[in-house]
Amino acid sequence: MAQLHNLLTDVAGVRVGHATDLALGSGVTAIVFDQPAVASGSVLGGAPGGRDTDLLNPAMTVETVDAFVLSGGSAFGLDAAGGVQAGLREQGRGLQVGTTRVPIVPQAILMDLLNGGNKDWGRHSPYRDMGYAAFTAADDTAFSLGTVGAGTGATTATFKGGLGSASAVASGGYVVAALVAVNALGSATVGDGPHFWAAPFEQAGEFGNKGIPSGFSASDTAMRLKGVTLTATTIGAVVTDATLSKAQAHRMSILAHDGLARAVLPAHLSSDGDTMFAAATGLKPLEAGAHFAEICHLASIVMARAIARGIYEATALPVAGAQPAWRDRFA
Template sequence: MRGLNLLTDIAGLAVGHATDLALGSGVTVIVFDEPAIASGTVLGGAPGGRDTALLDPAMTVQRVDALVLSGGSAFGLDAAGGVQAGLREKGRGLAVGAARVPIVPQAILMDLLNGGNKDWGLHSPYRDLGYQAFTAAEKGGFALGSVGAGTGATTATVKGGLGSASAVTRNGHIVAALVAVNAMGSATVGDTPHFWAAPFEQQAEFGGLGLPQKFSSGHLALRAKGVTLTATTIGAIVTDAVLTKAEAHRLSLLAHDGLARAVLPAHLAADGDTIFAAATGEKPQREPTDFMEICHLATQTMARAVARGVYEATRLPYADAQAAWRDIFRRQ
């Protein structure tokens, strides 16, 4: 691990948030300096997305200008329009004759029942939030926890949030994850402070507690949100390696493995778990094993990012809001 342990450890991209605590929701955008090879996979049973079909390796378009993660369920799909507006202002987009069309795939999570004020009138606020997130996008450090797409996120046990982590292969390729954790399941082991992702933790980035010394049946029992279907974990895995679109698709699947190692259970029928994958193409692969190691680190990095998102989250300012990990366990 090096740099800031964030997605922005990868050169050639920026991350921006728009956070509305009154709404209890928000938007996070990844903006690429140059169009990036991209793909993705949906393994949750109740997804919501925009322009996700074009990410299939068999489809024509190879590159994207930005990726958007948003709250708001289907209403949140307006956010990509705001990001497109910002890109269009800068002359960005796929050339189609004399026109330019910014390519901005998006995934959404369900946070409509988290206590925020969702009485927004005729039009949802997400297009404006998308534009705000785009204009706020910067390189370097960015906030984690209850910000951007992680603002209204929850899990079965404690408040969810936005997390990120990075790693470096032996040949110097950077692999980094960004994820909004709004899981139907739990990122923590039972009612303990331990994270399922503990075996992959680096430098006590989410508390350094490790796993429990022993596992009980209670630790392994199902913990889920039940009938309150406020679920879906959405994210992206990015590398600075040169990848094909097919390789990016495979990378997204390996990042889903990381999600499944960090949340129990993941990919439920009421989850819409979606992970994008992108490659900026700064560094060629040097050896046949390079891609294998990139995939290996994608699994670990996504798991770490999930735990960081929950660890850094803060409770929303509502009387009945879900308690955060830090509310419960930092006092013990």
């Protein structure tokens, strides 16, 4: 097996690219599959925004996608999938429909319009061009985390949000990995301290090696929310190289939400748009036994780890009054 980088691109056949605009305070991340991947997803937040998410329902006809897109910009950001679609079309990619091809590119967006960045973009939003830029930047090697791509303008109740990723290998050799933009209404950290709710799952000090508190006070477990509501949503994807059905991919997306609930307190609120995609590249046949259960288990864990990494790697936006990053206080 090739060297792993603890990133989504540890799954063979997956490329990731970012477009980042710090002045805008927003960005786009494209997850591009070298070959169409069996895919599904699930939405558990109360205020989601997405494109082509209904086709991911296991009951719907289309089974594979060419890419996923995660973007800032709230509803304006939905233009980003058009940019990724344009790049795929240039390469002749997409679902064959008669004499033409239609790239299948589901997208989820997060709300980052009130973070202090300059959103005065004129008549048309910049997100279609940013989607194309993220697509052309997509590579199958290591990529940046933190205040990049879809995580550029992300915030949480306590610290600057960001883009995170993590991977793991199942006992059967299957790679399972997650990528997430953490813009939660709640908090990924315990109380006012440096500890992450995802600490029990940390590997090799990937988010500071702070461990867990020796005890939990009422203040530690009290609800912490952003001062401005309707600025939330954690969006992400889990991917494996195993061969899965669309129904199995859907189940894996639900387990990704379990990871979110283990890493953010509270999650899935009425003002969150929490959306999780799932995909299987099918490079390795799924063997009988408990392998699928383990893949789902790892999907939950890598998502929790990726969320903590997104906060840990983030840096504050270069704008007045920007939310401080975890590193500003604890690094």
